[in-house]
Amino acid sequence: AQKVTQAQTEISVVEKEDVTLDCVYETRDTTYYLFWYKQPPSGELVFLIRRNSFDEQNEISGRYSWNFQKSTSSFNFTITASQVVDSAVYFCALDRPGTASKLTFGTGTRLQVTL
Amino acid sequence: DTAVSQTPKYLVTQMGNDKSIKCEQNLGHDTMYWYKQDSKKFLKIMFSYNNKELIINETVPNRFSPKSPDKAHLNLHINSLELGDSAVYFCASSHGAEGYGYTFGSGTRLTVV
Numbered sequence: 001a002q003k004v005t006q007a008q009t010e011i012s013v014v015e016k017e018d019v020t021l022d023c024v025y026e027t028r029d030t031t032y033y034l035f036w037y038k039q040p041p042s043g044e045l046v047f048l049i050r051r052n053s054f055d056e057q058n059e060i061s062g063r064y065s066w067n068f069q070k071s072t073s074s075f076n077f078t079i080t081a082s083q084v085v086d087s088a089v090y091f092c093a094l095d096r097p098g099t100a101s102k103l104t105f106g107t108g109t110r111l112q113v114t115l
Numbered sequence: 116d117t118a119v120s121q122t123p124k125y126l127v128t129q130m131g132n133d134k135s136i137k138c139e140q141n142l143g144h145d146t147m148y149w150y151k152q153d154s155k156k157f158l159k160i161m162f163s164y165n166n167k168e169l170i171i172n173e174t175v176p177n178r179f180s181p182k183s184p185d186k187a188h189l190n191l192h193i194n195s196l197e198l199g200d201s202a203v204y205f206c207a208s209s210h211g212a213e214g215y216g217y218t219f220g221s222g223t224r225l226t227v228v
Contacts (some may be wrong), residue, residue, distance in 0.1 A: 035217065039156075045205060045219040089156055095217075099165045101146065102173075103208065103217065105158040 002027045004094050006106035013113055015080050021077045021091030021109045029053075033095040034068065034075045035103065040088040049055075051075065082113045116183035118142050121206045121220035129228055136191045136223045139208030144218075146170075148159055149181060152203040154224070161204075164189055172201060196227045 003026040013019045025034065036048040049059060051068055059066045063080045079086055089110045093103040121138045128134050140147065148171075149161040163171040164183040178194045193200060206220040 037219075043203065043224075044221045047217065047219075050215075050217070053165065089157065093158075099146070099170050100163070102160045102171055103150075103158075103207075104160075104164055107157050108158075 002029075002032075002094050002096065002104040003105055004092050004106035006090075006092055006109050007022060007105070008109045009091075010110040013111070014094070015083060016081050017114055018062055018078060018080050019111065019113075020080050021079075021090050021092075021111070023075045023077065023106060025073050025075065025092070025094045027094060027095050027096070031097050033097070035093040035095065036066065036075075036077050037091045037093065038088045039091065039108070045091075079111075082111075084113050086112045086114065119206055119208055119218050119220040121204075121223050124221065125226075126225050127226045127228065130196055130198060133192070133194045134196060134225070135193070136204055136206075136225070137189070138189045138220055139209040140187055140206075140218070142208055142216065142218060143209070144208035146208060147183065147186070148207040148209075149189065149191050150205040150207060150219075151165060152205060153171050154202070158205070162189075167208065187190075193225075196225075198227050201225055201227045218221055 032053045034051045038046040065078045067076045089108045089109045091108045092106040119140045146165045148163045152158045161175045162181045167183045180192045183189045203222045205222045209217045
């Protein structure tokens with residue numbers, strides 16, 4: 001069975017602080033895919049990143065960076081110099097390959113960025 | 116030119132009624148999904164269809180019946196609505212077995228009163 005754990009329920013930071021959102025996953029598959037989604041107060045799910053299990057390179061996209069560590073089954077997400085617009089619920093998700101593909105989501109981390 | 120569109124965006128209805136939510140994608144994806152987000156924000160898959168064929172049915176009550184007339188559409192019909200069905204329902208689509216291009220619709224907030 002697949003499982004995603006986001007232990008941080010809620011995080012509050014002041015603008016310009018760096019913040020890391022943790023994600024730990026469990027799977028028996030050797031090939032799998034990891035995702036991060038952002039859900040702002042407006043409610044839509046915004047895709048941030050997809051990473052396959054064979055690509056352990058860290059990725060940076062502007063103020064966002066992701067650290068994938070297979071050894072600890074973690075896929076953490078860091079926002080550098082946070083901004084108020086980063087306030088949202090962030091979901092980590094795990095997918096298996098094949099026609100039975102489905103996203104297994106973590107419970108989400110609510111990030112509140114204040115001035 | 117919305118990629119995954121679902122209608123309606125909001126739905127308020129009484130217990131016992133039957134309602135449908137429609138979903139259409141114009142991305143050429145071959146797999147479509149319904150996810151449910153409960154009041155605690157927990158997201159869970161309900162169904163997936165691949166080329167109009169039901170692939171995943173995650174122990175959803177029989178009152179929920181998905182219908183896929185073609186691979187660009189996946190509708191969700193709910194019979195005898197209950198208070199516990201109140202949630203946000205998201206349609207999504209993806210391409211191929213590796214889940215490329217997972218794209219979500221903007222969600223339908225269903226409130227049963």
